[in-house]
Amino acid sequence: MKRICILACIAIAGLTSCKKFLDTKPTDFYTSDNYYGTEAQLQQALNGVYGDLMRPELYAQVMGFNFVSTTDEVMSNRTADGDARGLRYNYDASLVHIAGIWRYAYVGINNINALLDNIDKPAMDASRRNIIKGQALFLRGFLYFILTSNYGDVPLVLHTPAINDVNMPQVKQADMYKQIEKDMKEAEILLKDYTVTQAKFNDVVTLTAVQAMLARVYLYWAGYPQNNTTKYQDVITYTDKVILSGLHALNPDYRQVFINLARDQYDVKENIWELGSLGAAAGVVNKSGNDIGNFVGIQSTVTALDSTSYNAAAWVWVTKKLFDSYEVDPGGVAAPNKASLDIRRDWNCAGYIYTGTNPRVKATRPNPWQMCAGKFRREYVPQAIRNTNGVGGTYNINWPVIRYSDVLLMRAEAENYLNGPANAYNYINQVRKRGYGLMNGNVVKSITMVKLGDGYTQAPAVSITGGGGSGATGTAIVTGGKVNGIYLSNPGALTPGSYYTSSPVVVIGTFWTPGISYAAGMQITNNGMLYTVTTAGTSTNTAPTHTTGASDAAVTGAVFTYAGEAATATATITVGNESDLTPGLNKEAFQQAIRDERMRELCFEAVRKADLIRWGSFVTDMQNFAAWATSNGAGVTSTGNPNGLQGIRNVSARHVMLPKPTYELNLNRLLTQNEGW
Incomplete structure (x- = not known):
C-alpha cells in the first residue's frame, strides 16, 4: 500500500506561573486549530482514513466475513464460535462486531469532516487540493453507503460535531442515498483528471473508482428496499463512463486477479479500486496483517520445517449450489467430479486442504459441501510476510472493493x-x-479416451503438446487396470502465444527410451503396448516387444514384462464463442x-x-x-x-x-x- 499511516502523539502541556493568563492554544499536540496547515498534513489526514478502512472491524475481517459468510454460495462450518462472530444469524444488537462497523465508519466520517472543514487552510496548488478534497468526499459517501446499506436509516453528520452533539436524528435511507450521490458526484468533478494512469496504482480513489462505485450505489438504490427503478438509467450512465474510458479491461486469467492481490501486484485495469495492505515505500512501516484468506481461505497450519506453509483457519465451506453452477464437460470422467469448462470453479471451490505438520501434505477434498473457499489463497503471499517456522508474522492480501467484471x-x-x-x-x-479462458484464443476443452488400455497398476503420466499452444495439463484416472479418462486440470496457459489453434496431441504414459535406467515397478509404453519393469536395469538399443506375453529381456540386467494394451486419447479445443450465454432468453x-x-x-x-x-x-x-x-x-x-x-x-x-x-x-x-x- 503506497500510503503513510498517520501517527498521533499526545503530550500533556506544561503550565507556567510567569504568565498572567493561561494560553489555551496548544503547542505540543495537534488539534484542528494547529493542524491541517500544510499540504502534507492534509495528505496525512487522508491517509489515515484509507488506513482505517483496513481495520479488522471493516475490510481486514468483518466486512468480508462476519455477516456475509452464510448464503447460498458459502456457509460457515462453525458452531458456537460462529454464533459469536455473527456467522449463523444468531446475533443480536449487542454483538461487538455489529458495533464495530458502525463505530469505525463514523470514526472515518468524523476524520473526513475535520479534513473537509480545513481543506482550504493551507496555501497549496489548487489541483492537488482538488485531488485530496475529491478523495475525501468520495470516502465520506462510501462510508455512508456502508452504513445505510447495512443499517438503513442512520444519522447524517457533515461537519465536526460539538462535544455535546450526542442526540442526532437518523436520516431516511432515500435521503442518505441523495447525500451519497452528492458527495460522489462532486468528487467526480474534482477528480476529473486524476486517473489510474496518473496515480499508477489503484489503492487510492481515482476518477473511474468514483464512477464505478456510483454505479453500484445506483444499483442498490434501484433495488429493495427503495425500489427507485429510475436509477437503472444512472447505472447505465456510470458503467458506460468506466467502460468507455478505455482505462479498464478484464485480466485474461481469472486466477491471476487474486494472485496479484496476494502479491501486492497492482492490476489497475481489472481492479478499479482495491484496499492495499502491504506497504511498499522505503522506510514506511507496513500495516498490520489482515484476515483475508484466513477465515475465508484454504485450510492449512504452519509446519515447522516447511517454509512454504501458512496458517489459515478455513471457517467457511462452499455450497454444492455454487459448485454445480459451473458448466462441466458432459463427456468428461468423474474423478470424483467432472472437469469444469469454467476455470473459475476449481479456483473458487478448492478441492484440497493442507494437513499434517512435518511434512505438510496436500490432501484432496472432493465433496463440494466441504470444499474450502479458494479465491483468496495465502499460499501466494510472499514468504517475507508469511507466518512460518513458528515465528509470528502477518498476511497481507489486498481487498478488491470493485472490479471491472462487476461493472460489466x-x-x-x-x-x-x-x-x-x-x-x-x-x-x-x-x-x-x-471465465472459460477464451478472451484471446482457444484452449483445450476436453480429452476423449480412444483406448482405455489394460494392465495399469498406477496412474500414468499425461502430456499435452502441439496444437500451437501450451500449458494444458491432465491427470489419468485409473480404475480396474484401465485408464477410464483424463481429468483436464488446466485447459492451457492464458497468455499471448499460448492459445491453441488446433487440437494438441495427448500422450499417455512414459515411452521407452534407449540409454536410460529403469526402476522396478515402472510402467512404460512402446509400440502401443504397456510393459512393467520387473527387474531394474539400464536400457540398450533394443526396445521391448510383445510376442507371447512372456518377459522380454530387452535391457541389460533388467526385464520388461508385457502388461496389456496401452491407453490412447485425443483432445478437443474450444471454439471462441461457445462460452456465450444461451441466446434468445426473455427478460426474466x-x-x-x-x-x-x-x-x-x-x-x-x-x-x-x-x-x-x-x-x-x-x-x-x-x-x-x-x-x-x-x-x-x-x-x-x-x-x-x-x-x-x-x-x-x-x-x-x-x-x-x-x-x-x-x-x-x-x-x-x-x-x-x-x-x-
Missing part, C-alpha cells in the same frame, strides 16, 4: 431491466468468455442468468447477500436454498455442512438489515431500532 455485470443487469436482453448479452458474455430468464453469473464471478467478495437483498428475495431464497440443501446432503455430518445449514435455517425477515448497536441506542436517544430487533 451491472451494465448487463440495468440494460436488461430497461430495454430487455438484446443489447445486454455483450456485457455478460465478456465475463463468461474470460436473462435476469436469472445475471444472478447466477454474479455468484460464479463475485463469490466471497461480500456482494452476494447484498445482491439477494436488493433483488428483494433474500429471505425467500434462503428458505428455498435450505430446503434444497437438505435434500442434497448438506445436513449429513460426515459429508455435508450441518452447522452451515442450521445458519441458513435461522434466516428471518429481520436479517435484511443489521440491528443498530445497543451502545449507540443508549447514547443517542433519537435513534430507533430496526424492525425485528
Whole structure:
C-alpha cells in the first residue's frame, strides 16, 4: 500500500506561573486549530482514513466475513464460535462486531469532516487540493453507503460535531442515498483528471473508482428496499463512463486477479479500486496483517520445517449450489467430479486442504459441501510476510472493493431491466468468455479416451503438446487396470502465444527410451503396448516387444514384462464463442442468468447477500436454498455442512438489515431500532 499511516502523539502541556493568563492554544499536540496547515498534513489526514478502512472491524475481517459468510454460495462450518462472530444469524444488537462497523465508519466520517472543514487552510496548488478534497468526499459517501446499506436509516453528520452533539436524528435511507450521490458526484468533478494512469496504482480513489462505485450505489438504490427503478438509467450512465474510458479491461486469467492481490501486484485495469495492505515505500512501516484468506481461505497450519506453509483457519465451506453452477464437460470422467469448462470453479471451490505438520501434505477434498473457499489463497503471499517456522508474522492480501467484471455485470443487469436482453448479452458474455479462458484464443476443452488400455497398476503420466499452444495439463484416472479418462486440470496457459489453434496431441504414459535406467515397478509404453519393469536395469538399443506375453529381456540386467494394451486419447479445443450465454432468453430468464453469473464471478467478495437483498428475495431464497440443501446432503455430518445449514435455517425477515448497536441506542436517544430487533 503506497500510503503513510498517520501517527498521533499526545503530550500533556506544561503550565507556567510567569504568565498572567493561561494560553489555551496548544503547542505540543495537534488539534484542528494547529493542524491541517500544510499540504502534507492534509495528505496525512487522508491517509489515515484509507488506513482505517483496513481495520479488522471493516475490510481486514468483518466486512468480508462476519455477516456475509452464510448464503447460498458459502456457509460457515462453525458452531458456537460462529454464533459469536455473527456467522449463523444468531446475533443480536449487542454483538461487538455489529458495533464495530458502525463505530469505525463514523470514526472515518468524523476524520473526513475535520479534513473537509480545513481543506482550504493551507496555501497549496489548487489541483492537488482538488485531488485530496475529491478523495475525501468520495470516502465520506462510501462510508455512508456502508452504513445505510447495512443499517438503513442512520444519522447524517457533515461537519465536526460539538462535544455535546450526542442526540442526532437518523436520516431516511432515500435521503442518505441523495447525500451519497452528492458527495460522489462532486468528487467526480474534482477528480476529473486524476486517473489510474496518473496515480499508477489503484489503492487510492481515482476518477473511474468514483464512477464505478456510483454505479453500484445506483444499483442498490434501484433495488429493495427503495425500489427507485429510475436509477437503472444512472447505472447505465456510470458503467458506460468506466467502460468507455478505455482505462479498464478484464485480466485474461481469472486466477491471476487474486494472485496479484496476494502479491501486492497492482492490476489497475481489472481492479478499479482495491484496499492495499502491504506497504511498499522505503522506510514506511507496513500495516498490520489482515484476515483475508484466513477465515475465508484454504485450510492449512504452519509446519515447522516447511517454509512454504501458512496458517489459515478455513471457517467457511462452499455450497454444492455454487459448485454445480459451473458448466462441466458432459463427456468428461468423474474423478470424483467432472472437469469444469469454467476455470473459475476449481479456483473458487478448492478441492484440497493442507494437513499434517512435518511434512505438510496436500490432501484432496472432493465433496463440494466441504470444499474450502479458494479465491483468496495465502499460499501466494510472499514468504517475507508469511507466518512460518513458528515465528509470528502477518498476511497481507489486498481487498478488491470493485472490479471491472462487476461493472460489466451491472451494465448487463440495468440494460436488461430497461430495454430487455438484446443489447445486454455483450456485457455478460465478456465475463463468461474470460471465465472459460477464451478472451484471446482457444484452449483445450476436453480429452476423449480412444483406448482405455489394460494392465495399469498406477496412474500414468499425461502430456499435452502441439496444437500451437501450451500449458494444458491432465491427470489419468485409473480404475480396474484401465485408464477410464483424463481429468483436464488446466485447459492451457492464458497468455499471448499460448492459445491453441488446433487440437494438441495427448500422450499417455512414459515411452521407452534407449540409454536410460529403469526402476522396478515402472510402467512404460512402446509400440502401443504397456510393459512393467520387473527387474531394474539400464536400457540398450533394443526396445521391448510383445510376442507371447512372456518377459522380454530387452535391457541389460533388467526385464520388461508385457502388461496389456496401452491407453490412447485425443483432445478437443474450444471454439471462441461457445462460452456465450444461451441466446434468445426473455427478460426474466436473462435476469436469472445475471444472478447466477454474479455468484460464479463475485463469490466471497461480500456482494452476494447484498445482491439477494436488493433483488428483494433474500429471505425467500434462503428458505428455498435450505430446503434444497437438505435434500442434497448438506445436513449429513460426515459429508455435508450441518452447522452451515442450521445458519441458513435461522434466516428471518429481520436479517435484511443489521440491528443498530445497543451502545449507540443508549447514547443517542433519537435513534430507533430496526424492525425485528
